[in-house]
Amino acid sequence: xxxxxxxxxxxxxxxxxxxxxxxxxxxxxxxxxxxxxxxxxxxxxxxxxxxxxxxxxxxxxxxxxxx
Amino acid sequence: xxxxxxxxxxxxxxxxxxxxxxxxxxxxxxxxxxxxxxxxxxxxxxxxxxxxxxxxxxxxxxxxxxxxxxxxxxxxxxxxxxxxxxxxxxxxxxxxxxxxxxxxxxxxxxxxxxxxxxxxxxxxxxxxxxxxxxxxxxxxxxxxxxxxxxxxxxxxxxxxxxxxxxxxxxxxxxxxxxxxxxxxxxxxxxxxxxxxxxxxxxxxxxxxxxxxxxxxxxxxxxxxxxxxxxxxxxxxxxxxxxxxxx
Numbered sequence: 001x002x003x004x005x006x007x008x009x010x011x012x013x014x015x016x017x018x019x020x021x022x023x024x025x026x027x028x029x030x031x032x033x034x035x036x037x038x039x040x041x042x043x044x045x046x047x048x049x050x051x052x053x054x055x056x057x058x059x060x061x062x063x064x065x066x067x
Numbered sequence: 068x069x070x071x072x073x074x075x076x077x078x079x080x081x082x083x084x085x086x087x088x089x090x091x092x093x094x095x096x097x098x099x100x101x102x103x104x105x106x107x108x109x110x111x112x113x114x115x116x117x118x119x120x121x122x123x124x125x126x127x128x129x130x131x132x133x134x135x136x137x138x139x140x141x142x143x144x145x146x147x148x149x150x151x152x153x154x155x156x157x158x159x160x161x162x163x164x165x166x167x168x169x170x171x172x173x174x175x176x177x178x179x180x181x182x183x184x185x186x187x188x189x190x191x192x193x194x195x196x197x198x199x200x201x202x203x204x205x206x207x208x209x210x211x212x213x214x215x216x217x218x219x220x221x222x223x224x225x226x227x228x229x230x231x232x233x234x235x236x237x238x239x240x241x242x243x244x245x246x247x248x249x250x251x252x253x254x255x256x257x258x259x260x261x262x263x264x265x266x267x268x269x270x271x272x273x274x275x276x277x278x279x280x281x282x283x284x285x286x287x288x289x290x291x292x293x294x295x296x297x298x299x300x301x302x303x304x305x306x307x308x309x310x311x312x313x
Contacts, residue, residue, distance in 0.1 A: 002071075003068060009082060010082050012086075012087035012088075013087060014087035014088035014281075014288035015088075015287075015288060015289060016088060016288055016289070016292070019289055019292075020247065020248055035082075037087070050071060052072050055072045056248040056251050056252065057093070057247065057248050057251060058092075058093075058096075059085065059087075059089055059090065059091070059092030059093050059096075060082070060083060060085075060092050061074050061075075061078060061092065061095075061096045063072070064070065064072060064073045064074070065070070065071050065072040065073075066068040066069065066070050066071065067069060067071045
């Protein structure tokens, strides 16, 4: 089991992590961050293997992974 | 639970001013990760360019100097000669390196200065509003080529790594595309090799990153990544272009 934490104030909602995730664990949040953007959100924790591909593609270094 | 990935120590915990999906963020991160892995944070100096990365000193947690208008390799030369034990990285964009700073980069490469150049190529001038750069693709629409770049009027895109690899002083020249996780990991290996060449005092090394500019390409971040794969990579082939130390 792995856990992904997204710093929503660093995230700009580009969606590249969603594209990179092989298990489809990430989606764009319906909420806003302080800059008025929709950040990425980590949803299904049962599927996540902690492969780290989302963190590799993130241009804003907003993702931390725990396993 | 054990942490398996977190922000590198060499990157300050601040929000960058780059647009969503910009490749600069990825290049900043892999550079910071390599500096941490090699344990050279106390002796690294990055020379920031003019362009979107002009405020890099706000993001890196090591010494950063700023040299406007393509004079980054000249400042890096001086710094490396005065302080040869430091690791000097010239961080440049394509407008900065291939247009206004072409003279500096060519002569620094020809002298075989022991510096590492990180070249972020997005095919246009990002900061000033998306004008044509020497690396703009044929037919690409920019603010100054609204009908698309024409060869007879504006020339061909300049392939900087191929151009510089002719010089004997250049020990390592490589190009990678910032598209998927695989290519980003490859780019990190290339940049690590370039920095280890500088640490071994062997010569000039350059790594070019084909980077997305969703704002001025007028695409979404996902479409911009596809644009790199479909349009930029055929013009700028990725891989190691010159490596005299195998």
